[in-house]
Amino acid sequence: MGVPVSSTGMEKTGTDFETALILLEQPSRSISVEDATRIAHxxxxxTGVVSRxxxxxxxxxxxxxTQGGDYVLKIAHCAEQPEMLDLQDSVLRYLRAKDPTLAVPELLAPSVPQAVWRDGAGEGRIVRMVTFLPGTPLGxxxxxxxxxxxxxxMLGRLDQALADFHHPAQSHALLWNLRNAAYMRNFIRYFPTGAQRALASGVLAAFExxxxxxxATxxxxxxxxxFNVHNILCSDQVIEGVIDFGDVIRAPRVQDLAIAASYMMGSGTQPLEQFMAILSGYCQTVALTRAELACLPAMMGARLVMSLGISSWRASRNxxxxxxxxxxxxIAWQxxxxxxxxxxxxxxxMLTFAAA
Known part of the structure; x- marks a missing residue:
């Protein structure tokens, strides 16, 4: 893989984790617009106008x-496991049934028994289609x-709707899981300055x-x-939609809030006020425990290091x-x-909020 593999901090070891790394290290083979047009048909x-x-x-x-509908055709990486895609699809179907007012993509059924396309290398690629949600990304x-x-x-409503959802693949190996934060020490070397490497190391130590x-408790x-700035669609004042369920996983629920809040910390001009606003909005629906609140700042830092580490490693490979x-x-460095x-x-x- 080109990166020393240490068992420290790995959520899972063995082939599952290796597959999770391959999905990020090795880019999915390119597909032409012409092929995508044929696949959709x-x-x-x-039929209609296809763009990347x-x-x-x-x-x-x-x-x-041509009928006026707007959709997203998704052609999976050849290393993607079918059960992982079924997890994502099941989440979308469950949300549609549980709370139809949540603005998330709707999954479409294919017109063939098995939607699998073979690329030029003969690899099978699972094909899916969802509705395209309009809106401006928060970024x-x-x-x-x-x-x-x-x-x-919105995030509180989403987590509340998924509270009773279960799936056989929900605890799959995923590099983008805060349980793997310590694994980011393998990627700190890609940060360009000593000050950045020292900051990231300190943040990971605080998380640990x-x-x-x-x-686990x-x-x-x-x-x-x-829940990053590219997956949230909004107007000036409100959220209009949420996309990209490719990283869904069973994890501490406060992890979801930590991820969203971490990106808000690097956006806008009022980081403290923005943080308290997203926390207050979430807790209108989900009542966090004192233990969850205490973990929130360190989780936010670990997610930002994870975003920086994984992206720096992937960029060095691609x-x-x-x-x-x-x-x-x-946004992450800021x-x-x-x-x-x-x-x-x-x-x-956090202490004041917990006591309120």
Whole structure:
């Protein structure tokens, strides 16, 4: 793999974890717009204008049909396990039944018994299609305090809806899981300055001391696990939709909030107020325990280090895709710096919030 593999901090070992690494290290083979057009017709009976969309593991295409519908065609990485995709699909179907008012993509049924396409190398690629959600990604808007309240509220509703969801693959190996935070020490070497490496090491040490010992005792469920600025669609004041359920996993529920809040820490001009807004919005629906609140700041820092570490490692392996892979790095470094400066204040706010 080119990176020393240490068992320290691994959520799982062996072939499952190796597969999880391959999905991120080895880019999915390219697919032409012409092939995507044929796949949409042959497997879903749809025709229209096809254009490319970005994706971490899938090859994604937007399809605007001649009938006026707007969809996303998703062609999986050849190493993706069918049970992982079934987990993602099951979450979307469950949310649609549990709370139809949640603005999440709707999964479409294919017109063939098995939607599997073989690429030029003969590898089978599972094909799916979901509705395209309109809206502006949060990364293209300022993260105002009212908007952060809406973000927290939407995430709380999402986690509440998934609280009773279960699936055989829900505890799969996934590098993007905070249980693997210590594994990020393998990637710190890719940070360009000594100060950045020292900051990241300190953040991981805080996570290992404050969160790791109690992580297994925190309330857990299936969560979205990637509430970042590119997966949240919004207007000026409210959330209009949530996309990309590719990282869903069973994990501590507060992990979901930590991920969302960590990205807000690097966006906008009022990080403390934004953090309290997203926390308050979330807790309108989900009542966090004192233990969860105590873990929140250290979890936020670990997620930012994870975002920086994984993207830096992947960019070193796939330099042609560096711009897309590292698109969150500026926000993550700013968030990490702000989080470090606000540590004492955040701890005090957590104590006050828990006592309220």
């Amino acid at each position: 042959d497997m879903f009976g749809m 969309l970005p994706g971490e593991r899938d090859r994604n295409f937007r399809l605007r049909t 293209n808007r300022p993260a105002t305090v009212p908007l952060c309240t809406s973000i927290g509220g 001391q404050q969160v790791q010992p109690v992580m 925190l309330p857990a469920q299936v969560i979205h696990n990637d 330099p042609a895709d560096t711009e897309y892979i590292t698109r969150n790095q500026a 968030g990490l710096s702000r989080l470090e400066a606000l540590q004492d204040t955040l701890r005090d706010r």
